[in-house]
Amino acid sequence: MIRVDGTKSNTSASDSMTPNNPIIPVLDGITDPHIRVYDGVAYMTACHDKSIDNEWFDSDHWVMYSSADLVNWKLEYALHPEKTYIGKPYNQCWATDFIKRNGKYYWYFSEHNHGVGVMVAEAPEGPWTDPLGEPLLKEGLVLTDPYDPGIVEYDGDYYIVFGVWDFYIARLNEDMISLAEQPVKITIRNPRGPYNLDGMNKKHPTDDKPFIHIYKGKFYLSWGCFYAMSDNIYGPYEYIDAILTDSSFAEGYKEPTWPTGFRQGRHGSFFEMHNQWYFNYDDMSQTGNRFFRSSFISYVHYEENGEIAPVRVDGTGVGQYDANNGSIEAEDYFKASQINKMENKEGGFSVTGIDHGDFLTFPNIYGLEQKSKIEFKATDLQGVIVEIHRDSPEGEILASYRLKKQRGKKDPDVYTFDFPSQDGTISLCFVFKGGKNNLFIFDSFSFK
Known part of the structure; x- marks a missing residue:
């Protein structure tokens, strides 16, 4: 970003992503x-x-x-x-x-x-x-x-x-x-x-x-x-x-x-x-x-x-989200079905109250060209399938993952899966499937 005095300012966005603050030039x-x-x-x-x-x-x-x-x-x-x-x-x-x-x-x-x-x-x-x-x-x-x-x-x-x-x-x-x-x-x-x-x-x-x-x-x-x-x-x-x-x-x-x-x-x-x-x-x-x-x-x-x-x-x-900037927090979604945010005891927030068919949408994700893995930080309560769709719950399914139930485990765990590399900017929608309500607690995700 260039300040009006001509000097360059710092930003947390990657070189491929245009800063969105300020929202108007x-x-x-x-x-x-x-x-x-x-x-x-x-x-x-x-x-x-x-x-x-x-x-x-x-x-x-x-x-x-x-x-x-x-x-x-x-x-x-x-x-x-x-x-x-x-x-x-x-x-x-x-x-x-x-x-x-x-x-x-x-x-x-x-x-x-x-x-x-x-x-x-x-x-x-x-x-x-x-x-x-x-x-x-x-x-x-x-x-x-x-x-x-x-x-x-x-x-x-x-x-x-x-x-x-x-x-x-x-x-x-x-x-x-x-x-x-x-x-x-x-x-x-x-x-x-x-x-x-x-x-x-x-x-x-x-x-x-x-x-x-x-x-x-x-x-x-x-x-x-x-x-x-x-x-x-x-x-x-x-x-x-x-x-x-x-x-x-x-x-x-x-x-x-x-x-x-x-x-x-x-x-x-x-x-x-x-x-x-x-x-x-x-x-x-x-x-x-x-x-x-x-x-x-x-x-x-x-x-x-x-x-x-x-x-x-x-x-x-x-x-918008930068795949090269570490974890993307689940609570920073752009669009969601009727779910809840939960304050974490160690600080920060997670998404909870996730039922069968619920979804989270993260549009405008940059920097996926060299990524081949996705990591979920989550607490799996019931056993859940995470489908990753393009754009919306009705969009093309790009990947599907089963997070296995961790009996008696209350702290977040990290689940790593292969992810198909993507060119350019993409919008992803996470759709959650399972047999029960309150399927799991979703903390964050990242790409490797």
Whole structure:
């Protein structure tokens, strides 16, 4: 990867594989990303940082991209402020969010930190129109700046969360362009943030960029890489942790970073696609300019207690795999049937709950030309046949292996088999066969 200053950056991807982080070319300045998935397609709304020479958060329009594989992205629409109530060129086109309801699409956007507007369309590619001709959220509505909207659907209702330092939430009317209630301040117990790492900064306890997602009945309120959890969408929320740690970063991705460190500035969103969870967020390591950022995606894995494990930040990204880069973790699949992830007692995760006919798909595997063996790291509970198909469960069977039952063995074992060499990039689908449910625990695989 080449940084915009012309120097080469490091990446964990092999020479034959194009790095997938940033997901949009670094010189495009696509930032503050939020992703929604509809009909198997990921739609990302984001801001466009104006110039590599930016000395402030100068974003001159908003964009929408789409992708079916999280690797190849298509620009669907560029929303310019002239098409909104702003009505003129504007350099503070700040963060957005996007959602579908009742067959229509709603695109919420920030006018600097002064207000939030909304656009409506029949399709993601537009045309988009401004139904209000004024902000939905105006200055003075609450005791915080009304910007950085995040939309969440719960139990048939839709909510908007927004603000800085203190976050507010309100239910939207069915028309999605008006509030059904006065916004309510969200209580967060013992919060932390990039300016409040020790908990002593009561004036700036959190950040801006609030977002809420739901996992297994729990509500997760995040602000960048910091998050809190609650049993109620309105709170109170209990601060948990940040999902970026010193060990999160591949070489070349921890620095350059923000003035307060790598936990600052990570505006983003959480989303689910094909039974996999992801974090989509800002990064500046490849530009060196905190005002000209790019967008990354990382896998998200939840621990047994519901907390989010630290995420990995690297160039490989998601939706592609490097056969020359050691083991491929089973939990980093792109697509899966209804299976579960299990936190390993020694650290990391495995895939469990594998029943007869279940599958895992790993598209865009590079570097198999010189490989002749495949190794599975797994705990075989029942005796299982692993079929490797091309592309999907219905695709050509490339190989089939029987993993013998290891009686009384609870730790993972390594199973090695011959594997037919493959030219170029290939997508593999692992289909599991056996006579019982909970066939085995799948930790990782590699090619030799």
